[in-house]
Amino acid sequence: ILNVEQSPQSLHVQEGDSTNFTCSFPSSNFYALHWYRWETAKSPEALFVMTLNGDEKKKGRISATLNTKEGYSYLYIKGSQPEDSATYLCGNYGGSQGNLIFGKGTKLSVKP
Amino acid sequence: GAGVSQSPSNKVTEKGKDVELRCDPISGHTALYWYRQSLGQGLEFLIYFQGNSAPDKSGLPSDRFSAERTGGSVSTLTIQRTQQEDSAVYLCASSLQGAPNYGYTFGSGTRLTVV
Numbered sequence: 001i002l003n004v005e006q007s008p009q010s011l012h013v014q015e016g017d018s019t020n021f022t023c024s025f026p027s028s029n030f031y032a033l034h035w036y037r038w039e040t041a042k043s044p045e046a047l048f049v050m051t052l053n054g055d056e057k058k059k060g061r062i063s064a065t066l067n068t069k070e071g072y073s074y075l076y077i078k079g080s081q082p083e084d085s086a087t088y089l090c091g092n093y094g095g096s097q098g099n100l101i102f103g104k105g106t107k108l109s110v111k112p
Numbered sequence: 113g114a115g116v117s118q119s120p121s122n123k124v125t126e127k128g129k130d131v132e133l134r135c136d137p138i139s140g141h142t143a144l145y146w147y148r149q150s151l152g153q154g155l156e157f158l159i160y161f162q163g164n165s166a167p168d169k170s171g172l173p174s175d176r177f178s179a180e181r182t183g184g185s186v187s188t189l190t191i192q193r194t195q196q197e198d199s200a201v202y203l204c205a206s207s208l209q210g211a212p213n214y215g216y217t218f219g220s221g222t223r224l225t226v227v
Contacts, residue, residue: 032212043116044203046215089155093212098167099145100216104154 004092006103013080014111020076021106023090027071032093034100035064035075039086047075047088080110114138116219118204124225125194133189133222135204141217143210144187146179148200155203161187162210194226 005024013019025033032051038044048057053068061078077084087107091100117136125131137144146158157171161181172178176195181187191198201223205216 034215036216036218043218043220044205044216046217049213049215051213091155098143098162098210099157099160101157102147102155 004090004101004103006088006090006106008106009104010107010109012109012111015080015082017080017110018076018078019080019108020074021088021108023073023075023103025071025073025090025092027068030068030071030092033066033068033073034091034093035073036089036091037086038089038105044089075106077108080108082110082112084108085110116204116206116217118202118219118222120222121220122223122225124227127196127226128193130190130192131194131224133191133202133204133224135187135189135206135219137185137187137204137206138217139185141206141208142184143207143214144181145205145207145216146187146189147203147205149203150197150200158189158202160210191224194224196226199224199226 007022034049035047036044037047048064050066055066057064063076066073087105089102089105091102093100119134145160147155149155159166159169159179163184164181176192179189201221203221205218207214207216
């Protein structure tokens with residue numbers, strides 16, 4: 001994998017459902033993997049910064065895991081709420097670049 | 113400042129005109145990044161600054177784009193002779209040290225429309 005890829009592109013769930021989505025990234029020269037939440041008409045907001053293989057991070061109902069050897073990270077949302085509706089971006093900080101390279105995001109819509 | 117400030121929030125310009133977008137990062141953040149999101153696309157990296165230096169300008173789409181940062185603070189992104197394909201949301205972010213384990217703080221963006 002040369003670029004950062006996120007799947008699915010969009011997701012529609014009912015309030016109370018749990019959901020998860022995937023970020024795939026190049027596993028070579030790994031430094032860090034970031035997750036951001038981007039709500040409509042707002043700025044992207046940092047959720048997690050993950051640096052170690054096997055990292056698990058949690059913030060309320062949202063958690064993330066990291067596998068640097070195989071190059072993927074999962075974001076989980078437990079008991080989705082309408083306010084979780086947003087685009088979730090992951091960014092890879094790898095190789096010699098000094099900046100994050102982002103995936104296209106997963107757009108989550110939670111229906112009440 | 114308390115957050116990353118971008119101005120203007122919206123800009124409509126005629127094709128061929130020059131535009132200047134401004135970013136005021138969080139005080140003390142040494143790293144500053146410019147990205148853009150065109151309709152239906154992901155966040156595209158443009159350029160980043162460590163202090164006043166831009167180590168990597170390879171993300172700038174063409175030579176009509178330039179950026180500078182002065183005093184390790186405010187940055188301006190200039191687009192000369194704007195084209196319709198330049199229409200996008202331009203986002204600026206800053207980071208405490210530019211190291212991989214520091215998260216970005218984004219501004220609210222400048223929506224540029226070239227007509």
